[in-house]
Amino acid sequence: MLAIEVNFLTGRFVATAHNDREASEWPPHPARLFSALVAGWAEAGEDDAEREVLEWLEAQPAPSLAASEADPRRVVSYFVPVNDTRIISGAWYERRSQNLDKLEDQFESEIERSDGELTKKAERTRDKIQKELDVDSQVSNAGTTSVKSALELLPDGRIKQERHFPSVTPVEPRVTFVWPDAELPEAVRNSLDDLLNRVTRLGHSSSLVSCRLVDDPSAPNWSPGAGTHVLRCTGTGQLAALRERFEQHQAIKPRSLPFSAVRYSEAASESGSPPPLRSDTAGNWIVFEFLAKSRRFPASRTVEVASAMRAAIMSYAEDPIPEGLSGHQSSGTPTLDPHVAFLPLPYVGFEHADGRIMGLAMSLPESLDHESRQATLRAIGHWEQETDYLTLTFGNSGILQLQRRTGPIDLVSIRPELWQRSSLQWVSATPVALPTHPGPLSKGSAAARSKAWDRAEQAVVASCRHVGLPEPAEVELSLDPFIRGARPAADFPPFHQRGRDGKPVARRLVHVALSFGQHVQGPLMLGAGRFLGLGLMRPTGDSGSTVSGGGTND
Numbered sequence: 001m002l003a004i005e006v007n008f009l010t011g012r013f014v015a016t017a018h019n020d021r022e023a024s025e026w027p028p029h030p031a032r033l034f035s036a037l038v039a040g041w042a043e044a045g046e047d048d049a050e051r052e053v054l055e056w057l058e059a060q061p062a063p064s065l066a067a068s069e070a071d072p073r074r075v076v077s078y079f080v081p082v083n084d085t086r087i088i089s090g091a092w093y094e095r096r097s098q099n100l101d102k103l104e105d106q107f108e109s110e111i112e113r114s115d116g117e118l119t120k121k122a123e124r125t126r127d128k129i130q131k132e133l134d135v136d137s138q139v140s141n142a143g144t145t146s147v148k149s150a151l152e153l154l155p156d157g158r159i160k161q162e163r164h165f166p167s168v169t170p171v172e173p174r175v176t177f178v179w180p181d182a183e184l185p186e187a188v189r190n191s192l193d194d195l196l197n198r199v200t201r202l203g204h205s206s207s208l209v210s211c212r213l214v215d216d217p218s219a220p221n222w223s224p225g226a227g228t229h230v231l232r233c234t235g236t237g238q239l240a241a242l243r244e245r246f247e248q249h250q251a252i253k254p255r256s257l258p259f260s261a262v263r264y265s266e267a268a269s270e271s272g273s274p275p276p277l278r279s280d281t282a283g284n285w286i287v288f289e290f291l292a293k294s295r296r297f298p299a300s301r302t303v304e305v306a307s308a309m310r311a312a313i314m315s316y317a318e319d320p321i322p323e324g325l326s327g328h329q330s331s332g333t334p335t336l337d338p339h340v341a342f343l344p345l346p347y348v349g350f351e352h353a354d355g356r357i358m359g360l361a362m363s364l365p366e367s368l369d370h371e372s373r374q375a376t377l378r379a380i381g382h383w384e385q386e387t388d389y390l391t392l393t394f395g396n397s398g399i400l401q402l403q404r405r406t407g408p409i410d411l412v413s414i415r416p417e418l419w420q421r422s423s424l425q426w427v428s429a430t431p432v433a434l435p436t437h438p439g440p441l442s443k444g445s446a447a448a449r450s451k452a453w454d455r456a457e458q459a460v461v462a463s464c465r466h467v468g469l470p471e472p473a474e475v476e477l478s479l480d481p482f483i484r485g486a487r488p489a490a491d492f493p494p495f496h497q498r499g500r501d502g503k504p505v506a507r508r509l510v511h512v513a514l515s516f517g518q519h520v521q522g523p524l525m526l527g528a529g530r531f532l533g534l535g536l537m538r539p540t541g542d543s544g545s546t547v548s549g550g551g552t553n554d
Contacts, residue, residue, distance in 0.1 A: 002060075002182035003217035006033065006202060007174045007210045013070070014167040015203030018232060018257065023284070024166035027067035027175050027222060028202055031232040031259040034058060038242050040198035051239070053191040058238040062231070062262040064220035066176040070168035103128050167207075176217045189213065227265025229278065230366035235260040261367045276422040276521035279467035281338045281530060283365040285416045285523070286380065287345075287409060288402040289358070291389060295398050296356040299346035300491040302430050302533040305400070306342040308392040309360055310532070313342075317379040324372025325379070327531060338365035340376055341531040343523075346485065347413045348429045349538055353485025359414035360402065363523060380404065420522040423539030426514045427482040430536045431489040433497075433507035433529035434459040435466070441479070441508070453477060460512055463526045463535070474515035482513045483538055495529055509534070 006028065015032065017023040025032070034057065041050050106125050184192075196211040224233070241258040266275040288309075290296065297305055314321065323329055327339045341363040347353045362380075364373060383390055384404065392400040409415045438455035440448065457475050464472055476482070479489045489509040499505040507528045514537070527535035 002179040002184050003214045004033065004177045004196065005174060005212055005214045005217065006176070007212075008170065008202075009173075009208040009210060010206070011173045012073075012167045012169050012207065013203060014207040016166055017284070018259075024072050024168045025203070026070045026072075026168045026170070027065050027231075029232040029259070030063055030065075030177060031234050031238070031257055032202060033177060034234045034238060035242060035257060036199045036202050037195050038239060040195055040200075042246075044198060047191075049187075050191050050195055053188050053195065054239050056188060057192070058234040059236045060179050060182055060234075062224035062233040062260075062264075063177040063179045064224065065222035065231075065264075066178065066218035066220045067222060068170050068172035070170040073167045073169065167204075176214065176220070178217050178220050221267040222264050223267070224262050224264050227263050229264045229266060230261050231264050232257065232259030233262040258370060261369065263367070274518055276519040277469055277516070278366075278521045279469055279524055280367065281341065281363065281365050281467050281525055282420075282521065282523055283338075283363055283368065285343075285361040285363055285420075286376075287405045287414055287416060288360045288362075288390070289405050289409070289411060289414055290360075291401040291403060294401045296358065297344075297397075297400070298491070299344070299348075299355045299357055299430055299487045300493070302344045302346070302357065302492070302536075303495060303529065304394070304493075305344045305357060305360065305392070306532040308394065308400075309342045309344075309362075312383065312390070312392060313362070313376070313379045316382040317375055322369070322372040322375050324368045325375050338367055339531065340364055340368070340372070341525060342533060343525070343536055344430075344533045345414045345419075345536075346429050346487075348481075348485035349483050349540070350413075350485065353413075355485040355487045358411055359405075361414070361416070361419075363525070416523075419536075419538065421539045422519045422521045424516050424519055425540045426512075426516075426520065426524055426537040427486075427540055428512045428526075428535060429483065429486050429538045430534050431492060431509035432460060432463065432512050432527035432535040433495050433509055435463060435507070435528045437506075437508055441510070456508065456510055460510075460514075460526070464514070467524075467526065467530075469520060470516070470518070472514040473517045474513075476513040478511045478513075481511050483540065486511070492534075495534060497528055512537075 013024075013026065013028060015025040015028065017025045018029075034054075037057070038054060041047065041054060044050075103125055193213055196213065199209060199211045201207050202209045222229075222231075224231075238258065245258060263280075314326065317325060320330075323335045324337070324339045327335055329335055343361045343363055344357045345359045345361055346355050347358050348355060362376065364376060389401045389403055392402070394400070405414075412418060434456055436455070436459050438459060439452035441452050441456065442449070444452075456477055460475055460477065461471050464470070481488060489511055492509055495507045495509060496504040497507060512526070512535075522537070522539055524537040524539075525531075525535050526537060529535055
């Protein structure tokens with residue numbers, strides 16, 4: 001067995017969630033611990049024996065974790081001065097790098113020709129290398145420094161950038177990573193212990209830690225292999241991937257952590273209440289608000305708006321578009337994994353709700369791979385670089401102008417927390433597209449309609465299982481909505497998908513009210529149209545939402 005205990009010396013863990021810059025990470029992901037070990041190894045000179053230990057550790061299966069509950073700190077915005085390196089130009093760095101490469105090759109050749117003897121010619125080359133490494137003359141030479149760049153470093157001209165430093169305060173200021181089946185040779189143990197002694201922080205530089213090996217760890221309450229939480233773990237080649245990324249960013253440019261996504265389940269807390277469940281499509285949202293002068297479309301045009309948004313993003317995405325963004329494999333068949341969803345957000349659940357679409361969210365599931373996540377963000381960035389306001393065109397129906405929102409959102413109906421709240425009861429804001437056709441729900445004999453509604457109920461249950469949730473305790477279906485402001489299923493145009501034979505198949509739309517035996521954490525989307533805004537579920541059971549009572553099955 002291998003167990004690594006990480007103690008938080010300040011009582012807090014400061015780290016940003018990889019999929020939400022305003023959310024904190026808890027528990028710490030195994031890939032983050034591995035990166036901290038690699039950083040300590042690199043700073044100490046990259047010892048070969050320790051490199052072998054890191055390569056052994058990266059190949060181990062995902063560990064179990066022992067981590068207490070943690071209270072997140074309220075996230076506020078800080079505006080931090082930008083460390084502007086333009087005072088030494090990028091062109092100067094590039095020239096210096098090229099010169100160093102040539103001089104180092106020349107030095108090695110001269111040493112090789114002299115059979116290892118440091119000749120005068122080799123000494124002169126070595127002196128040239130030292131001169132290239134010396135930047136003092138460059139930064140002190142005011143005559144070649146850009147005046148504009150220099151002035152921007154002064155207090156009055158320095159640019160400030162919004163930053164967030166989310167953190168949590170765990171009940172027990174420690175977390176333990178446990179590999180129960182790992183066989184730890186003594187040599188590996190000693191080298192790993194040396195590596196752990198050099199780890200001083202985990203996450204942000206203010207998140208100070210001490211790490212050690214323990215023989216009697218706490219019982220793990222986070223287990224890999226199942227569940228709805230996704231943690232970043234390592235795999236074979238992680239060390240090489242980290243070194244490659246470092247060559248790209250050089251600790252100066254923005255960087256991202258390579259990882260393998262692993263599902264985790266959390267055991268019940270000491271109070272006996274199990275943690276909320278999460279569907280496999282749940283993740284972080286990128287929210288866009290329609291501008292005040294834009295037309296407000298009814299929720300019945302959900303698929304049309306979502307398809308337009310998807311088409312716009314695809315047009316700005318770089319080829320080849322990864323599967324996690326396109327939703328299709330290279331063969332053209334639909335992907336089997338969760339992918340980016342486009343979700344128009346209707347105004348529902350309030351006293352004066354009228355069902356109009358007030359904004360749109362792009363939902364990035366927690367298990368989305370790094371390539372797809374980056375491709376999505378780059379596509380948004382390319383689009384935003386072209387214009388101040390993003391525009392969707394709908395022919396004679398006009399246009400929709402939207403703008404990505406960051407920070408606090410004034411419009412309640414498009415706030416992610418409204419849809420992401422944990423609840424036992426959920427109702428559909430837009431109807432669910434059933435994955436199988438139940439038969440006629442409104443025609444035929446009473447017995448035939450009853451059987452059709454039973455089949456529809458089973459299709460909804462199957463939809464819950466399909467996104468990783470258990471069977472609901474109660475299921476209620478209707479062609480009319482269960483929440484104020486939502487539109488009847490009949491108001492929505494037919495929704496078609498390509499069937500197995502390549503021909504379009506019409507999906508039956510129904511409104512749904514669900515009750516689970518355990519809290520479910522949002523966001524929650526169900527059914528065949530969940531990636532285009534259909535089956536968007538709204539948590540209920542609080543004073544902030546108004547549920548209709550007039551649903552019928554007829």
